[in-house]
Amino acid sequence: MANALYDTGRNAFLTKLIDWTADTIKVTLIDSAGYTADTATDQYMNTDTIPASAKIATGTLDNCSASAGVADADDEVLSTVSGAESEALVIWMDGGDAGTTASGTNDMLIAYIDTATGLPVTPNGGDITISWSTAANKIFKL
Secondary structure: OOOEEOHHHHHHHHOOOOOOOOOEEEEEEEOOOOOOOOOOOOOEOOOOOOOHHHEEEEEEOOOOEEEOOEEEOOOEEEOOOOOOOEOEEEEEEEOOOOOOOOOOOOOEEEEEEOOOOOOOEOOOOOOEEEOOOOOOOOOEEO
16 A cells, blocks of 8 residues: 555544644554555544554654645654564544544544655664655645
């Protein structure tokens, strides 16, 4: 699969359910052997959608910014990561109620990235730095 935005995440931007610069945005390192993304139907960062075994490490994005529909943030360091080889990143909005599927404003999936420098990565107990692209579309463009 190529990098893609989740349909419900895109819709959430358009209906003001996600505010990239004000909400808590997180990134999770994913073992694709445990999760196959379906960006048309997957909606929430919960174990019904993405099994716990596929979630290798999670960090919170700092200094999220937006310009001309382009999302950017500081590079992210995931500390002392161990676990399975990881082939993807999932970006999501932390709605503050982990695992909730009933509300459209909780833990919504935004983007699936499996094509980036450094992927796949095999954790070895050390830190993993996610360096976002400095090209025109940065993390993603709506």
